[in-house]
Amino acid sequence: GGGSGVGGGSGVGGGGGVGGGSGGGGGSGVGGGSGGGAPTCGAGEESPGLDGGVVFVPDGGLTGHVYVAHSVYPATGGFMRYGTAEFFAPGNPGLVDPRCTTSQQAGCTVRDCPGGDGGTQPAPDAGPRVGAGTVTMNLPNGGVSLTRQPDGTYFGFKLTTLPWWTCGEPIDVIASGSATGVPAFAARLPAPNLFRVSQPVSDGGSLPLTRGADLPVTWTPTSGVMSVAISSGNYNLHSLSVQCFVPGNRGNFTIPSALTQRLIPGDARLILGNSTETWVGAGAWNVQVNAVNFPDTFLLSVQ
Structure with missing residues (x-):
């Protein structure tokens, strides 16, 4: 199935979704409790940007997004470091899918995309993007360079055997800038601490979930904002996703029965991710930078 709202736009903590934004993808494994190592540091505070700590808040101008992600990669027993970025052209509000509606229920966001076309029509496009030169993401133990794709x-x-981060290391995002697009900018933010999921526990298969039943989730208390999200259905037919944001140091959350009742029967995914974020100004663009950690993706069988 295609995406169903978990995996769009602006990362965890920014109100825009968990997952790949512009091609990165969501979580990367099946199973419980791998987590990439137990965190041993506190929640931490957001580091000042390389611009001296000035944080720019969107004011209705042009927008962009940079997404820095770390996840386990079960196929190799290691980790994946990846990133995405996109910067919207003037007059482009970003992806608006007329097939979907978004609502709030029980403090969570529900995205319902009914009446799909079975994949016979191309998915709505976010519209034209502009360049920002070369974009790199650097941490003390290595970095990732982003390549501009045909869609802008x-x-x-990069696949590695060691985690990209563990406890609040500084992440530097640097764009060289473009004369015809986004000017050069640099931003710094702390990495979200790694954490372990303790409930649910998976044996590698699909976990049964009864519609209308509460779904409790627990994790080791950690930094940043925690997203607890379920995506169900098939985007080309009918999909529905639920996404809830809670403080990472809370350590637990229960997706209430009223929300699981709305899930579409069949295969679904439960994705947990914690994040930090900052904003930086680059000429007329307000650029949101998110750093996100995904320890696991759990497969569900909604009944």
Whole structure:
């Protein structure tokens, strides 16, 4: 199935979704409790940007987004470091899918995309993007360079045997700038601490979930904002996703029965991710930078 709202736009904590934004993808494994190592540091505070700590808040101008992600990669027993970026052209509000509606229920966001076309029509496009030169993401133990794609977005990844971060290391995002697009900018933010999921626990298969039943989730308390999200259905037919944001140091959350009742029977995914974020100004663009950690993706069988 295609995406169903978990995996769009602006990362965890920014109100825009967990997942790949412009091509990065969502979580990367099946199973419980791998987590990439137990965090041992506190929640931490957001580091000042390389511009001296000035944080720019969107004011209705042009927008862009940079997404830095870290996840386990079960196929190799290691980790994936990846990133995406996109910067919207003047007059482009970003992806608006007329097939979908978004609503709030029980403090969570529900995205319902009914009446799909079975994949016979191309998915709505976010419209024209502009460049920002070369975009790199650097941490003390290595970095990732993003390559601009044919659709104007940026993407890059690297497979490693060691985590990209563990506890609040500084992440530097640097764009060289473009004379015909986004000027040069630099931003710094702390990495979200790694964490472990303790409930649910998976044996590698699909976990049964009864519609209308509460779904409790627990994790080791961690930094940043935690997103607890379920995507169900098939985007080309009918999909529905639920996404809830809670403080990472809370350590637990229950998706209420009223929300699981709305899920579409069949295969679904439960994705947990914590994040940090900052904003930076680049000429007329307000650029949101998110750093996100995904320890696991759990497969569900909604009944």
